[in-house]
Amino acid sequence: MQSKYNVKFTSTHLLCLTACICQQLYAETGSTEPVLLPAITIEAPRTNTTWLKTPASVYRIEQPENNNNTGVNLSETLKGVPGLQLNNRENYAQDLQISMRGFGARSTFGVRGIRLYVDGIPATMPDGQGQTSNIDMSSLSHVEVLGGPFSSLYGNSSGGAVLTTTKEGTGKDSVELGYSAGSHNKSRADVVLQGGSDKASEPSYVVSSSYFETDGYRDHSAAKKVLSNAKLTWDLDDGSKVNWIVNHVDINADDPQGLTRKHWQDNPKQQVAFLKQFDVRKEIDQTQTGLTWKKPINDQHELNAMVYMGQRDVTQYQSIPKGEYSINLGLDEDGNPISSTSQRNPRHAGGVIDFSRDYYGTDIRWTGKDLLPDTRLTAGLAFDYMDEDRKGYENFNAEGQYGVKGNIRRNENNTLWNLDPYVQASWNFLPTLTLDAGLRYSNVHYESDDKYIVGLNKDDSGKTDYDKVLPSAALSWAINPKINAYVSYAKGFETPTFTEMAYSKDDGMNFDLKPASSDNYELGVKAQNAWGNFTAAVFQSKTQDDIVSAGSVNGRATYKNADKTLREGVELSWNKSLWRDLSAQASYSYIDATFDAAIPESDVVKGTYIPGIAKNQAFAALNWQPETGFNAGLDVRYMDKIYVDDANSDAAPSYTVVSANAGYVWQQDDWKIKSYVRADNLFDEKYVGSVIVNDGNGRFFEPADGVNWSAGLSVTKAF
Template sequence: MQSNNLMMSFHTSLLCLTACICQNLYAQTGSAEPVLLPILKIEATRTDTEWLQTPASVYRIEQDSKANHLGVNLSETLQGVPGLQLNNRENYAQDLQISMRGFGARSTFGVRGIRLYVDGIPASMPDGQGQTSNIDLISLDHIEVLGGPFSALYGNSSGGTILTTTKQGEGQDSIELGYSGGSQHKSRADVVLQGGADQAGEPSYVVSSSYFDTDGYREHSAARKVLSNAKLTWNLDDGSRLNWIVNHVDINADDPQGLNRNQWKNNPKQVNDASNQYDVRKEINQTQTGLTWSKPVSDQHELYAMAYLGHREVIQYQSIPRAPQNNPRHAGGVIDFSRDYYGTDLRWTGKDLLPNTRLTAGLAFDYMDEDRQGYENFNANGQFGVKGNLRRDEQNILWNLDPYLQASWDFMPSWTLDAGLRYSNVHYESNDHYIVTGNGDDSGKTDYDKVLPSAALSWKIKDQLNAYASYAKGFETPTFTEMAYSANEGINFNLRPASSDNYELGVKAQNAWGAFTAAVFQSKTRDDIVSAGTIDGRATYKNADKTRREGIELSWNKNLWRDLTAQASYSYIDATFDAAIPDSTVQKGNKIPGIARNQAFASLGWQPETGFNAGIDVRYMDKIYVDDANSDAASGYSLVSANAGYVWKQADWKVRTFARVDNILDEDYVGSVIVNDGNGRFFEPADGLNWSAGLSVSKVF
């Protein structure tokens, strides 16, 4: 009864908040002078609507406005997006830790629970496992971040969606050379070639390549990264457009691992293994290519097709002692896999086939075939950090075939109904080729599927003010990596997919006072996939009966005067276990680890096209619990950063310089936590006061 009263109180509070904000923005709109506002089209929802009319929490970030950065990590660009939590591990072997409204927070490496796309091509596998390492910031045009119920349009593991788009070549041929460096011997050199097409049928192009290396903030955290990206675009005589994208990334990174609290306090720069005998590290090599094609068949019909293929190789050396590997069921301390993947997405859109209606029907197919081996991380002489005897050998196959439908109906002059339906299904199969005495056949297969309906009702209160309400079913399968180990140390085919009900109320305004958004949300999840602990490098997972995430997101940005802009955002999320987990320390009401309850961001920038530019920003992150028992937490922190630069243009030449200082107050803080680490090594410390600076020169021919 008490729980129902609390829930009713929460719903009432959210409705009151939305009504108050709506009333306030309506009054502002009415009192403000008419103002010419930019029209911003949103691509993520596939509804061909402007940002203001899109009934979803969606944000578009222009990369040009983020120029005064080193340009290596996605966290440099996506600051200030409400609901999005980015934790920089200062560890290039494990990628960024990204969560959206709490989804994905359990990840100990890579990205989970959030769908990633690069130029329309998935950067997430069919099981939802993804990485940001192949996103090329120096040739990036913009990013769209889609959260809330509308993300269900992208199927499995879409607690949120991040879509990045590379620039399209335009104008005369040009070359840009750049170099930047910073603290911890960070160094990045890059080159960008680009040019537009003179006539239909000729390609415009953008080709970029960069080399980055660093000694790292911590001991044994050096990294080297080579990233190349190319995009060719043809605008054909029949009105169609063809994009061809090629991408390659090569990473070699040492891994200092997490620290326990005493290690962190005594020396945050130290490597977990003081003698570094394990030489923990990772090597990644990935190449992929893809085509996207769109064609307006007529005023009412449009076709879209995407196809891609890629190859990824990873070898990772872990810090697993010899004793656990004496168990014949243990998979060893070296992970070595080779993965081929490919897929397609075919889509038709019909406009006004029914009055004031837009229809979309599509079919998405993705496939992954992986050869995975495990080896002992020691040799016959007892030396660690080398590849020893084979301990695991299997072929893993994943695929999905998802049909989907979308409809948008303007059924009244000021009212629109958006609806979607996607049948999401993922098929797992593992064939075990390592069968020896004491280690039986772990082959197996399983299927997960779910029908995902979604609906959104939007109300155009005024030309510059919109409100909406939305609902969708969510679906998240375990990744193959999360299924890799179980209580009996074989593949955990008993893990169930998570299913969620997602609700959102929102309001948007764009007027003389700026662009405002306010959203309140709730997600109720059954069988949520949560960490069951990490011991000696082996992460295990289990299902929680019920979890709940609910909160508030606010954002505002405005051009204050001439080239002076301001931005602010705030996020509150209450993420809790809604039921105890048997045979564990998890009680009802415990907070889900890895999630900050409060986040805030504010920035002020002077950004003319040429001449002097500068900016300052402040970011606040609340404390983050490290485990399900909430036994410890990484403290909250506030970071202040400042940047300045100068852009000089003369005839065919352009010179850009920048200098940046991050963590000006030299805050001692933890950048991310390793959730539920069984050895208590939860903390990954972040850098103190640090700087970066760069210079680029471009020439038009």
């Protein structure tokens, strides 16, 4: 406990010290003479302010023109963001593992507790489950990452928000052809068409399509992915702007699953021999489209609207044995056979998940400026709806062969929706003081209609409603034109996802899960001057009924509520243009995430660490990035150990990895040629990339790749 208080003492003094240092984003010179730094516009908080004046932990990451990456995963771009833990599972069947200040760390697949947006369109369902698989890296412009109390402005499951924006067409029509290859037979081919427009009746456009495949780092980890994205933009004569986005992704990926510590140490590339018979894999097909509209009515009024719709199909084959059912297992208090994890249990939902999901929604808001002196008002309404047909099948046939779709064992229709009104206000009541406040009524309505009622498989239909009023407030102080300090508070709210409710200890829907609510506090300072750009923040989150893992057995994850959890820590970041095209970046995150009360009938006592969260993270990078000619970069990332379960019985060890890249850009008239080569995990560190929290089979570890390389070439022709 003493060390914990020492960290609090140190972080508080670090924050005080930063107010005297003066630093953070895109300084153009290292001179000590006064300089005019470019304003960095931030869209995520919807306050129409610059990065420096936004009273929140928010970061804007530009996608470099010469990024020297394969362009497959968001983890290639989002490096070194304080508070963001982004792990590549080396498993394309389960997506990236993302958590923000510890929120979302429980996820065994997909993204939980963090809101994801692509060009203003949600990549997160109304229940809080999201995925990064449809983000097109070929046409990516920039990413904004919003953490801390201000993220509650996005409603349910907003322990943080990640907003990605793709490029708009500019200049001449052009076509870009690219190809990259790398370790484990990785290859990616892409084409990007783009062009601008000077006429309001004609859109500018960016159309991008890519094909990626790999044999995978581990046994049974091959994957294929097709991704296409199109964006049309109209800048109309009346000052309004319209974006139309269409996106499609198709993924077929094998799942190597986790390893025990012994298996990982013996051979990190292996798949457990027993699991090979199941041919565990996932197939994803998703198409969505959306329209955004921004209309300035006059100098004081502005309207913004977004509407979207999509369809997602997923088929997943799991490694669940068919088992043997015997009445000798006994009966429960209701006279039903005791549950088992084998599919011979009449209540079991099978070893194949198959669902089709239709979703749509809208978000409409009005903004008024200076209707009251020095005040900006926003009022909006967000609506989201999802309809899901979920089926389960046995993963074996009559001959006992695994890895095929057998008899149906589950058939239900699930619907959920939310209708969230919200208001925001920003009042600059003194020249150096600004008060920002927000209020959102977040609500989610679940209903499940069970259509598979056979024998002992009873009717699991049901419905439940969750709702919460989410206030937020922030006071910011412009110490001088180059330094801002702020303090903020917000109430957070997170409902269980439908997937997390899908299984309970008796194999029916787990409607007993409660939503989590949190009180979030932050004290921060930002500086932007000739020394660079600097941020520091101290935060605390107290959560009631936190949703935590209750164990995962044979690929079937269940969840429960923890009475109280506590997350507190400090975040620091700095970056600067050092000389000409040479820039540096560094960040550090500390988070102490613990259960703040014991959980009955478990190994959790007060002070036990929440699994899946690294206490310390650090990142540093140096980049030489001219528009043409030679470019290069070097980065170092440190990750502290991560506990694998509630009992803290084991941990993935800490690690440090180094990556290096180099490239060359040649441009002549309407031709542009880019080439690159990169090496990741340069010193062949043996480490665990992510953990499967509370896995009931003890297969917690998902090994990361050793030293690996990639190289690529692209050719662009303008017409």
